[in-house]
Amino acid sequence: MDGLTGHNRRMRIFALSDIHADYQPNMAWVHQLSRGEYVDDLLILAGDVSHKRELLDECLTALAQRFRQVLFVPGNHDLWVIGQTPAIDSLEKFEQVRHTAIQCGATMDIVRHGQLLVVPLLGWYDYSFGEPGRELLRGWTDYRACRWPTGFQMEDVAAYFEKLNVVPSADSARMRITVSHFLPRIDLIPSFVSARHRILDPVLGTTRLEKQLRQLDPSIHVYGHSHINQSVELEGVRYVNNAFGTPQETRITAKQLVCIEEAWF
Template identity: 55%
Template sequence: MKLFAISDIHIDYPDNARWVDNLSDMDYRDDILILAGDITEDSSLLAWCLGRFAAKFRQVLFVPGNHDLWVRREAADMCSLRKFEHVMAIAEDSGASSRPYSYGDTLVVPLLGWYDYSFGKPNSDLSMLWMDFRACRWPDGIGPEQVTEHFLKMNPQTLPQDARRNRVVTFSHFLPRIDLIPFFVPASMHYLNPVLGSSGIEGQLRALGADTHVYGHSHINRRVSIDGVTYINNAFGYPQESLMSVRRLVEIG
């Protein structure tokens, strides 16, 4: 049994959906897949994708990303918190899970999240350019900080003694720390820092004793160890990003 990870598949693009469909139906039947968010804003496509993965893997573990909670094509009374509940129901019906999963001596823990500006304050450029500010709708009086707090409270804060394993792998869509963005990213792109993640995710994965954490969102694939935790990003990405990503499943060693 092996543990694989991928994120940011964005199957709204036909080439990306074709990759999912063409993935072997036999090679991964005994394996586990971490799917770290940003599949599609389209609920029917989400159900198709999760169903296809569930048919190919022993277990699919999933957390939604920001794109999955967009409501720009939904009815006016659909907010992104309701969309979240809808997405989670689709995942369950499709055979995916967002609950901790144990196998052998390993426990895999999904961590919900959002961004709360703990990596920096947004400027006017971000307010104009970041699609979430137009594609997501939240109840009155709720902003990103409150959204993040809401999702973090849904995560397990500690592990019961009988759930502990020799190894804990956590995963989230959003980044748990800003230094996961490598030094070669130009300063002109740092305006995106506020919407990359939350330091609250880092606090939670440390409290759970994780030795490996999988994340998505940044579309900058890397594997790096920081203070005893190995962080892994394996984003499939947009079609125009094919030179930046390997476009394959990555095994979590």
């Protein structure tokens, strides 16, 4: 898909995250998307489809059939291994997810279209947003649903994924977009979020992502995870979260595709 130029066709770039296809209404929404409207367009899918391989396969296949290209960055839910047999760890699950994405017609690699460069940034939380309290340690599902190699702490997980990221030269790309599931900065949480919910801050993201995306100087960064839809500019970068969320989350999620930019090829 690299170097497609000179055809004077418009490519819209859509953002979506946290589709949580385990919920039947969410998967039904995916299947009702038009098969003709998005054939020239790029979908950025910023994680949390499902920990179940068959649902991940179904959702990514359906989206790949509707869009010219689907760029997928896995989220924490996608790496859950709870109940999976044979037993594997979440790094092995990550490789399974990568294989599934490719089989379904999606990609987890850098996307180039003419002057457009879209760079996926893998990550995990490393407590750079704060130390987890007792309530979070007891209640956060990742601690039970993910499994890491012996001796791995959260900082090791974040460092592992950080090393997998490729930060290419962006000199020739006029339009640069970066993508992560996790938040790159804690001030993306709006002021209206109550103190009760701020106990989640330590597991929302990592400052490692902000350092990496700034190397690319993108105009837009797409992220997920928080389930709080917004588009806000901070220090010259527009940060966009368009989470679909659970069926009950109707106040903070829009339940629709959002076009964040347009390119031409």
